[in-house]
Amino acid sequence: EAGVTQFPSHSVIEKGQTVTLRCDPISGHDNLYWYRRVMGKEIKFLLHFVKESKQDESGMPNNRFLAERTGGTYSTLKVQPAELEDSGVYFCASSQDLQGFGAFFGQGTRLTVV
Amino acid sequence: GNSVTQMEGPVTLSEEAFLTINCTYTATGYPSLFWYVQYPGEGLQLLLKATKADDKGSNKGFEATYRKETTSFHLEKGSVQVSDSAVYFCASCTSGTYKYIFGTGTRLKVLA
Numbered sequence: 001e002a003g004v005t006q007f008p009s010h011s012v013i014e015k016g017q018t019v020t021l022r023c024d025p026i027s028g029h030d031n032l033y034w035y036r037r038v039m040g041k042e043i044k045f046l047l048h049f050v051k052e053s054k055q056d057e058s059g060m061p062n063n064r065f066l067a068e069r070t071g072g073t074y075s076t077l078k079v080q081p082a083e084l085e086d087s088g089v090y091f092c093a094s095s096q097d098l099q100g101f102g103a104f105f106g107q108g109t110r111l112t113v114v
Numbered sequence: 115g116n117s118v119t120q121m122e123g124p125v126t127l128s129e130e131a132f133l134t135i136n137c138t139y140t141a142t143g144y145p146s147l148f149w150y151v152q153y154p155g156e157g158l159q160l161l162l163k164a165t166k167a168d169d170k171g172s173n174k175g176f177e178a179t180y181r182k183e184t185t186s187f188h189l190e191k192g193s194v195q196v197s198d199s200a201v202y203f204c205a206s207c208t209s210g211t212y213k214y215i216f217g218t219g220t221r222l223k224v225l226a
Contacts, residue, residue, distance in 0.1 A: 004157065031212065042118070043158075043203065043216035056213075091158060095212075102148055103214070107157035 002026065004106035006092050012112045018080040021109045025074070025094030032075050033095075033103060034067060038088035046090075049075060082113045116141045120204045120217035127194055127224050135189040135220045137178075137204035145206040147171075147180055147187040148214070153200045161189075161202070194224045 005024040013019050025032045034046040046065070047057035051072035060067070064083070069075040079086055089110050093103040121136040139145065149161040149171070162171030167182035176191045187204060204217040 006157075033212070035214070035216075037219075040218070042218045043205075043214075045213045045215075048212055059213075093158075102160040102163055104160075105150070105158035107155070 004092055004094050004104050006090075006106035006109050008109060009107065010110045010112075012114060013082055015084055015113055016081045018078065019082055019111060021077045021079075021090050021092075021111070023075045023077070023092030023094075023106060025092070026096075026104055029094035029096050029104075030072070031095045031097070031103070032069060033093040034075070034077055035091040035093065035105075036088050037091070037108075038085070043091065046077075079111075082111075084113050087111055087113045116145070116206060116208065116215045118204050118206050118215050118217040120202075120220055122218075122220070123201075124221040124223055127222070129196055129224055129226050130193045131224075133189070133191040133194045133198075133222065135202055135204075135222070137187045137189065137217060139185050139187065139204075139206045139215075141185075141206055141208055141215075143208045145208045145215075147178070148205040148207065149176070149178055149187070149189050150203040150205060150216075151200045152203070152219075158203065194222070196224045196226050198222060199224045 007022045032049040037043045045059040048055045049069045066078045089108040093105045095103040146165045148163045150158045151161045162173040164171040164180035170179045205214045
């Protein structure tokens with residue numbers, strides 16, 4: 001069974017450019033989460049989808065970040081325009097139910113804004 | 115608010131040494147506790163978990179016991195291997211919620 005897959009694995013962009021990260025969750029998982037680890041700090045929650053609906057986006061840092069989940073399948077996280085402080089590793093996770101079994105995480109996308 | 119604190123790294127050990135990575139938490143309610151591991155070039159993998167006080171999670175020789183009285187969930191392994199070199203994250207998730215609260219991660223390097 002395929003795990004959570006994220007694209008790209010690395011991205012280097014200039015300040016002011018746009019970047020779109022993609023996450024393909026495990027098939028059948030209604031819950032999809034985005035997290036971010038900045039500068040070796042703790043991994044922080046960004047938002048949560050249940051199917052195509054945003055359940056909680058309280059962790060989104062500002063309106064330069066836009067997450068979508070078309071048809072309740074894969075999700076994208078767009079950063080526009082990117083700033084230097086957006087650099088970090090963006091993790092996607094999915095789960096079948098809200099808790100109990102632990103969410104499955106992807107390998108992360110390392111974003112570097114220069 | 116809820117938080118997870120884990121020991122600063124990096125931790126460097128010789129092969130077959132004993133490992134302890136400390137983790138403490140603060141939470142309202144009764145969280146489930148997790149250890150995730152990130153091997154080089156890979157994603158976060160669930161290593162072990164415990165859902166209530168005095169539970170012991172174990173996997174691949176690693177163990178952690180949910181200690182409510184000390185609000186701790188320390189990770190231990192009796193004999194580490196080079197292949198255990200990775201970053202280890204302690205995390206909590208409060209019942210009825212879905213947000214993981216992670217610690218800052220501890221990098222472990224095991225030397226042959």
